[in-house]
Amino acid sequence: MIPDLTQEGKAETKEWKPDLTAPVVMFDRVSKSYGRINALSGVSIGISGGVTGILGLNGAGKSTMFKLMMGKLKASSGAVRLFGTDPWKNPAPYSRIGFVPEHEKLHDWMTAFDFIVTFGRLHGMTRDEASKEAARVLDFVSLTDVMHKKIGQFSKGMRQRVKIAHALVNDPELIILDEPLQGCDPLARTTIMNVIKELGRMGRTVLVSSHILHEIERITEQIVILHRGRVLALGNSHAIREMLDQHPHKILLECDKARNLAKSVMDINEVTGMSFVNENQLLIETRHLGAVHSRLPKVIVDGKHTVKGIDNPDDDLQSILVYLTGGFL
C-alpha cells in the first residue's frame, strides 16, 4: 500500500478481461439523436480484424460513430460494445484501444516525446516503460529525429503522425483513426497510409474514416459507407465499384475543337450521349466505362485530335452515393 512514488514498481495487473467471443467492435441497432436530428439511426455492424474504411460525407455520422465508441457520447438506443464491454459505462477497454481524434488541437507546449510518455503513463506504465514505448512508436511513424521538439513547431502532417504515435503507445489491438489524412501533404499522406497498412498486416483491427473514396481504396478494400446516419453499403470496394459500372458514367474531354471531336466519338457504339460544355470541352455519357476508355485513344489518334485531358468527374463518393440512393442525397 505504499505509494509507488519512484515509479519503478511492477506494471499493473489488468482486472478487466476482454470478451474473446465478441467482435472487437459491435454496434447493435445503435441510434443517436441530438434533439430532432438523427445523427445515427439503427446502425448494426460487427468488425474484427483488418483495416476497415468508414466512408461518408460530412455529417454522415462517422464522427458520431467514433465518439460512441470512445465513450464520449451515450447511445440514444441500441448497444455499443468494444471487446464485449459498454464504453460509456466502463473505460477499461481503452487499455487495448488507440484513438486518433479528428481535432487538430494538441498540447503544443509539450515535446512529442513528453506528450507520448505522459499519455502512455495513463495506461499504468511506469515512466521508464512509457519512455521506451514512446521511442518505439515515434520510430514507427518516422519522427525519431524531431521527437524532442515542441509539437507547436510541427507541420500538419507531423502533428497527425504524433497523434497516431500516441495512439499506438499501448500496442493496441483496435486502432480508430478519425480522418487521419485530412489536410496532410502528399508525403505525410503516404507515410500515414503505409503506417495504417502496416498495422493491418500486423493483424490489428483498424478503423479509418474518410470522405474521399480513392484515399481509402489505397489503404483497404473493406469499406463501410455511411449516409445520413445509416449504413448504405458494406463490403469489398471492388464489388461496390462493379455495381457502379452498370450505371451511367460521364467522361469529360478537354480538346481544341469539341465539335470535330464529337463527330469521331460518335463512332464508338457504347457512347449513349454527348453534350458540349463549351467550345473546348466535350462531355460523353456511357454505361460501359471500361469499353469506352479502351477505344477512346484510337479514335483520337485516327481523327488527329488534340486532347489535353480526360477526366471522370463522377468517380467519387458523391456520385456513388447519388447512385446508391437513387439520386436522393
Add this chain to the structure above:
Amino acid sequence: MSSRMDSIWSKLDRKATAIAEFTIRQYRTRISTWAVMIAGILALSMLVLFYIDGLNTEFEAIDNDGDSIDHDSDGYPTGQEIIEGTDPFSAQSFPVGVTPDPASKWINEDDFDWDAIEANDMSQGYDDDGDCRTRTTSSQRDQNDNNIECDVYMDWNIYTQEHTIYSDGGVDEDPDENLYGQEAQHRAFVLGIGKFGIVYMLGIMLPLFLATGLIREEMSSGTMHYMLAKPIARGEVLLYRMIGYIGVTWPYIMSICLVLCLITGFAGPGESIFRWSDIGIWMSISLSAMLVSLVYGTIFCGFGILWKNGVILALLLGVWELGMAFVAIASGGDSPIKFFSVIGWGLTLVDSATMIFWPDNNTLIEVGLWGGGQSVTSWFSGEERFVSLPAAEALSTFSGSTSGLSLAPWASAVTASLVLIIQAAMSWFIGQIVFKSKEID
C-alpha cells in the same frame, strides 16, 4: 488481497502522478497562471507597504487623566501635587523643597498592570501614580464595590461572551497609547490581511482563474479527447487534475504566508526579536486559505464541466461568499449564517487559531475599547462611551471573539478543517457525476 491492493494503488498513483505532473507543467506554460500569481503578490505587497507605514507612525501619547497639566501655574504638574498632598488648584500650595517634575513624566504614567489571560471575573491593576491610593475615604478608593481598594474588576459574561470592566477611579487610567496602538495595529493587520486578503481573496481568485477552466478548456479545445481515450475513469481525471491544481496553488499560498510571517514577525512590535506566537496564526491562515481554495477550486471546476460559461456561476457563488465573509467578520465570528458557506468555515478556522495562539486577544480588545475609563457623552444620543485606544476598534473588527461553534478552540479548528475537507470531497463527488454523464463533442 494485498497484492491486488498493491496493484490497484500503484496503477492509480501512476496515473495520478502522470496527470498531476502534466497539469502542473501545463499551468507553468500559461501566461494566465503567472499573471494571477503576480497580481496576488503585488496586491499583498501593497498591503505590506501600508503595514510598514503604520509601524513608522508613532501614536501620539495622550494624557488621558489630565494630570500633567499644571492648573495653578506653580511649576508642579497636578499628578505630582496629588502625590505630595498639596492643592493642585492653588498657586500658594506646592511641595516645598521638591524638584518639579517635567510634564512629560505625567503622561502615560499609569499603564495597564494586567496579566490575566482569560480574565474571568478577576481583580486587576495597580495605581502607579497614586491618585487613587491618596483618596481620603474607603468608598472613594473602592468605587466598583468589590471590597478591594484601587483595583480594576473584570467581569466575564458567559452568555454574551463579553468582558465588562469596572474600575476604581484613577487606576490604570493613563495607558501608553503607542505601546498599545502598535500591538493592536499589528494584530489587526495580521488578521485583516489574513482573513480577507489571503483566505477570501486568494482563496477565491486563484480557483476562479486557475480551476474553472481545468476541465472546461480541455473540453472546448478538444484536447480532452486524448485523456478520455485512456483506461481511466472521468472521476479520476477530475481528481488528479485537482491534485495538479493543488500542486500549484498550495505552495504559492504557503510561500506567501511564510514571507508575510517573516516580514511582520521581525518588523512587528514586541520585546523579542521575532513574534513567535504569530507563527501559529499564519499557519492557520495558510491552512484555511489552502482548504478554502481547494473547495472553491473543486466547485468551480465542476461549474466549468456543467456549463461552458461556468465562470458566471463561479462569480455568483463568489458574491455570496463575499457577503458571508462580511457577515462572519462583522459578527465577530458568532453568526450561524456564516456556516452556509465555505468562507465561514475558513474564517472560523482562523478565529479558533486566534483564541489558541493569542489567548489574550479578547482581553486586549476590551481593554483597548475601555481605554482607561475616560468616557465621553454623545451629544446625539446622550449615551456614555469610553474613549478607546488607537487601533482597538480595528482589532475588534478583524478578530473573531468566538468561533461561533461553542467548542473549545482546538475542537472548533479541527471541526472547521474537517468540514472544509468534506465540502471538497462532496464537490468532487458531485463534479464527477456531472462529468461522467456529460457528452463531449
